[in-house]
Amino acid sequence: MASISRIQSDLSSHVAINNVGHTSEQLNVQNQLLTSPDATKFATLDDSHIGRNQNLLESTLQSHSTSTLQYLEISMQPNINNHETVPSNTSLLPPEEASKSEYSKQTMLGMKRENDAENLGQKLCKCKKSRCLKLYCVCFAGGELCDEACKCKDCFNKSSQEEMISSTKQKIKNRNPHAFSPEVVHDPEVIYANGEQIENDSMCVTVPTARHKTGCSCRKSKCHKKYCECYQAGVGCTLSCRCIDCGNIHHTKQGIAWYLWETAFIHAMLQSILSIKWQ
DNA sequence: GAGTTTGAAACT
DNA sequence: CAGTTTCAAACTC
Ligand SMILES: [Zn+2]
Ligand SMILES: [Zn+2]
Ligand SMILES: [Zn+2]
Ligand SMILES: [Zn+2]
Ligand SMILES: [Zn+2]
Ligand SMILES: [Zn+2]
Numbered sequence: 653m654a655s656i657s658r659i660q661s662d663l664s665s666h667v668a669i670n671n672v673g674h675t676s677e678q679l680n681v682q683n684q685l686l687t688s689p690d691a692t693k694f695a696t697l698d699d700s701h702i703g704r705n706q707n708l709l710e711s712t713l714q715s716h717s718t719s720t721l722q723y724l725e726i727s728m729q730p731n732i733n734n735h736e737t738v739p740s741n742t743s744l745l746p747p748e749e750a751s752k753s754e755y756s757k758q759t760m761l762g763m764k765r766e767n768d769a770e771n772l773g774q775k776l777c778k779c780k781k782s783r784c785l786k787l788y789c790v791c792f793a794g795g796e797l798c799d800e801a802c803k804c805k806d807c808f809n810k811s812s813q814e815e816m817i818s819s820t821k822q823k824i825k826n827r828n829p830h831a832f833s834p835e836v837v838h839d840p841e842v843i844y845a846n847g848e849q850i851e852n853d854s855m856c857v858t859v860p861t862a863r864h865k866t867g868c869s870c871r872k873s874k875c876h877k878k879y880c881e882c883y884q885a886g887v888g889c890t891l892s893c894r895c896i897d898c899g900n901i902h903h904t905k906q907g908i909a910w911y912l913w914e915t916a917f918i919h920a921m922l923q924s925i926l927s928i929k930w931q
Numbered sequence: 932g933a934g935t936t937t938g939a940a941a942c943t
Numbered sequence: 944c945a946g947t948t949t950c951a952a953a954c955t956c
Binding site: 663711743786787788793824827831866868869870871872873877880881 | 936937938939940941
């Protein structure tokens with residue numbers, strides 16, 4: 653998709669496209685203005701902000717009609733022409749399935765490692781059937797080898813199985829190019845839709861907060877529990893989510909649109925109040 | 932710890 | 944694609 657790469661190169665000239673970098677100070681100011689509608693923010697609004705909000709409100713409302721949906725419907729490159737064989741679920745076991753006997757000293761060591769891993773923030777898995785070679789496994793999905801403190805069975809996600817890991821990874825990448833990319837986008841100039849990076853412009857309102865790369869499809873959790881990937885990642889749902897009865901509204905496009913409308917409405921009310929000729 | 936619920940990932 | 948199954952984590956008790 654040539655347009656996307658052009659957009660990326662254009663953006664990279666003045667915006668850092670990565671998942672940690674925050675951009676210019678000006679952008680941060682804009683972000684502050686657009687993020688959650690804290691009551692404290694209203695105190696800081698002046699006319700210039702209001703004017704900008706009105707402009708953004710227009711583009712927000714426009715973006716809710718067709719243009720945003722068109723953006724959001726851009727699909728991934730169908731890269732699935734690959735008919736390589738999938739690692740079969742036959743009976744091979746890795747050479748050294750650790751001898752987890754000799755407990756007393758061993759368990760102490762295991763606890764220590766578990767604590768270490770937890771302290772380092774590494775997630776531990778307890779996979780039983782996936783051999784830690786599918787995205788079901790949090791370790792594998794996170795691009796990490798399993799920790800010694802993982803409680804997985806028949807684990808292939810260890811250094812002795814590098815070739816199996818890389819080939820399996822490649823097959824999954826062929827299916828979904830973003831399978832191993834970070835789950836959350838922090839760059840406010842970039843939004844993901846169906847796995848593709850999309851530029852924000854006047855017709856696609858800036859979303860100044862982090863977003864999950866694919867969005868969720870929650871049906872029962874209202875996106876209020878960790879079952880929801882958006883909620884778990886600490887970000888709000890977006891238009892690319894397919895959730896039903898979403899409660900994860902904070903920092904969403906809808907939330908921003910509401911904030912902008914609210915801000916414009918309050919400004920209009922203030923103006924009319926000030927225009928009243930008392931006495 | 933056991934059992935249930937949940938939604939992504941995998942599969943057909 | 945959509946519908947179904949599989950899977951391991953999140954949650955509940
Ligand atoms: Zn695992
Ligand atoms: Zn693991
Ligand atoms: Zn493992
Ligand atoms: Zn959700
Ligand atoms: Zn979501
Ligand atoms: Zn949601």
